[in-house]
Amino acid sequence: MRLSVYFLPTLKENPSEAQIPSHRLMLRAGMIQQSSAGIYSWLPLGHRVLRRIEQIVRQEMDAAGCQEVLMPAIQPADLWRESGRYDQYGEEMLRLRDRHERDMLFGPTHEEVVTDIFRRNIKSYRDLPKNLYQIQWKFRDEIRPRFGIMRGREFYMKDNFSFDLDFEGAKRSYNKMFVAYLRTFARMGLKAIPMEAKSGPIGGDMSHEFVILAETGESAVYCHADYLDMDMLAEGVDYTQALDPIIASWTRHYAATDDKHEPERFEREVPEDKRLTTRGIEVGHIFYFGTKYSKPMGATVTTEDGREVPVEMGSYGIGVSRLVGAVIEAGHDEAGIIWPESVAPFRLGLINLKIGDPACRKASDEIYGTLKGRDVEILYDDRDESAGAKFATMDLIGLPWQLIVGPRGLKAGVVELKERATDERQELSVEAALARFAG
RNA sequence: CGGAGCGUGGCGCAGUCUGGUAGCGCAUCAGUCUGGGGGACUGAGGGUCGCCGGUUCGAAUCCGGCCGCUCCGACCA
Numbered sequence: 001m002r003l004s005v006y007f008l009p010t011l012k013e014n015p016s017e018a019q020i021p022s023h024r025l026m027l028r029a030g031m032i033q034q035s036s037a038g039i040y041s042w043l044p045l046g047h048r049v050l051r052r053i054e055q056i057v058r059q060e061m062d063a064a065g066c067q068e069v070l071m072p073a074i075q076p077a078d079l080w081r082e083s084g085r086y087d088q089y090g091e092e093m094l095r096l097r098d099r100h101e102r103d104m105l106f107g108p109t110h111e112e113v114v115t116d117i118f119r120r121n122i123k124s125y126r127d128l129p130k131n132l133y134q135i136q137w138k139f140r141d142e143i144r145p146r147f148g149i150m151r152g153r154e155f156y157m158k159d160n161f162s163f164d165l166d167f168e169g170a171k172r173s174y175n176k177m178f179v180a181y182l183r184t185f186a187r188m189g190l191k192a193i194p195m196e197a198k199s200g201p202i203g204g205d206m207s208h209e210f211v212i213l214a215e216t217g218e219s220a221v222y223c224h225a226d227y228l229d230m231d232m233l234a235e236g237v238d239y240t241q242a243l244d245p246i247i248a249s250w251t252r253h254y255a256a257t258d259d260k261h262e263p264e265r266f267e268r269e270v271p272e273d274k275r276l277t278t279r280g281i282e283v284g285h286i287f288y289f290g291t292k293y294s295k296p297m298g299a300t301v302t303t304e305d306g307r308e309v310p311v312e313m314g315s316y317g318i319g320v321s322r323l324v325g326a327v328i329e330a331g332h333d334e335a336g337i338i339w340p341e342s343v344a345p346f347r348l349g350l351i352n353l354k355i356g357d358p359a360c361r362k363a364s365d366e367i368y369g370t371l372k373g374r375d376v377e378i379l380y381d382d383r384d385e386s387a388g389a390k391f392a393t394m395d396l397i398g399l400p401w402q403l404i405v406g407p408r409g410l411k412a413g414v415v416e417l418k419e420r421a422t423d424e425r426q427e428l429s430v431e432a433a434l435a436r437f438a439g
Numbered sequence: 440c441g442g443a444g445c446g447u448g449g450c451g452c453a454g455u456c457u458g459g460u461a462g463c464g465c466a467u468c469a470g471u472c473u474g475g476g477g478g479a480c481u482g483a484g485g486g487u488c489g490c491c492g493g494u495u496c497g498a499a500u501c502c503g504g505c506c507g508c509u510c511c512g513a514c515c516a
Contacts, residue, residue: 009449011449011450011451011465011466012450012451012465012466012477013450013451013464013465013466014450014451015450015451016445016450016451016452016509017508017509017510019509019510034508036507036508037507037508037509090514091440092514092515109516138516140515140516142514142515143440143513143514143515144440144510144511144512144513144514146509146510151515151516155516156516157516158516159516209516218515219515282515282516283516284516285515285516317516318516319516320516321516322516323516335476353474353475354473354474354475355474356473356474357474385474385477386473386474386476386477386478387474387475387476387477387478388474388475388476388477388478389476389477389478390475390476390477391475391476391477392476392477393477395476396477404475406474406475407474407475408475409475416475
């Protein structure tokens with residue numbers, strides 16, 4: 001992509017409403033634009049990141065044996081009356097009425113819809129387990145949206161639902177999601193720590209929130225510092241193998257969010273020098289809820305011995321749009337964003353320092369043409385701007401690599417490669433640079 | 440929802456107290472010089488001062504109502 005034609009409305013100054021780095025930088029880097037309170041448009045750069053994160057989530061869901069569906073955003077109120085949640089769900093639910101005076105709602109979540117799909121199609125234990133997921137926009141009319149897309153009213157979410165015959169099966173599904181989440185966040189370069197969370201109506205220990213530690217996070221968290229040093233499981237996982245050892249190692253220490261925190265237990269179980277009290281960003285939540293919806297909605301299956309039982313369910317959510325902010329909170333400096341390669345909007349930024357110089361132009365065009373031809377995601381700053389402006393823009397949008405073509409270097413037959421995260425620079429020939437990225 | 444603020448060219452702000460020609464920086468456009476960290480100069484365009492009503496000879500400024508947005512708290516991916 002040539003920057004001269006790319007829609008990238010960057011800001012030099014900090015917008016006054018943005019309080020936290022991710023919000024500030026997303027606005028300054030032209031990734032998002034507010035439409036109304038808690039509702040944003042995603043501009044090209046932001047949209048690319050959103051898509052990349054979405055794709056990682058999708059791949060890991062698929063790898064864990066989930067199947068993608070897409071449920072309606074607008075749901076009938078009757079379904080919610082069946083589960084008993086229509087009256088119970090508060091003002092966060094956006095309620096609508098269609099032209100026939102039917103009560104509708106913009107889905108804040110999809111347990112009812114997915115349970116309805118299940119009950120209409122699955123009747124036998126032989127069709128279990130099943131695990132369906134979707135990635136789509138939700139709307140929750142939050143009292144106070146804030147921090148840009150971190151707490152929007154409209155947000156992009158992956159949610160999935162497991163269906164099993166019995167508790168043992170449900171636990172297996174839960175564990176799969178637990179591991180899938182560890183992998184998903186690790187691939188984005190995030191340290192997400194599974195923390196005990198409010199367990200809801202069923203009780204037990206089958207509810208975890210995955211939390212990125214960050215001072216700007218919304219919730220207070222308490223955990224054992226050793227979690228920070230643990231390998232985030234970047235290598236492959238065989239979901240047919242027992243997952244208990246992985247679960248065990250990730251639950252062996254104390255880690256809890258504010259509403260589940262037990263100070264006495266924290267002090268008893270965690271040595272003083274290992275007690276970490278900080279704040280965190282919740283990016284995922286996994287949850288076992290048994291027959292809470294299947295029972296009232298009549299989602300039953302027939303067992304091997306002919307009994308009819310409500311299906312055991314769990315639900316699992318990842319805040320996809322929130323992750324964009326979380327990745328920025330985890331990776332930025334004074335100059336701007338620092339993307340991990342896995343989610344970067346482009347892998348490489350090419351800077352032609354001197355537009356008026358024929359040699360610079362020729363070398364830059366050649367590099368751009370070659371890499372683009374080999375499907376390298378490259379953003380080429382071919383604007384007629386000063387060198388400083390180009391450096392500033394490139395640092396702001398945070399692409400992992402910058403390839404700098406200037407008259408000084410070209411005279412010596414080299415271009416400069418800069419790594420955004422470390423600011424390490426090396427000079428190399430054009431050929432070497434091409435090989436480095438097209439190889 | 441309780442508390443606190445803000446709304447003036449695209450962005451950041453001044454002007455409002457004390458009514459009287461709408462202003463600054465950045466951005467934009469044209470041109471020239473530049474070109475290794477948001478460069479310089481010259482010129483230009485762009486604003487019903489959130490909306491409605493009131494007071495007044497005259498309202499960005501005073502009064503009333505409404506709308507929008509932000510921040511702090513209780514809820515949430």
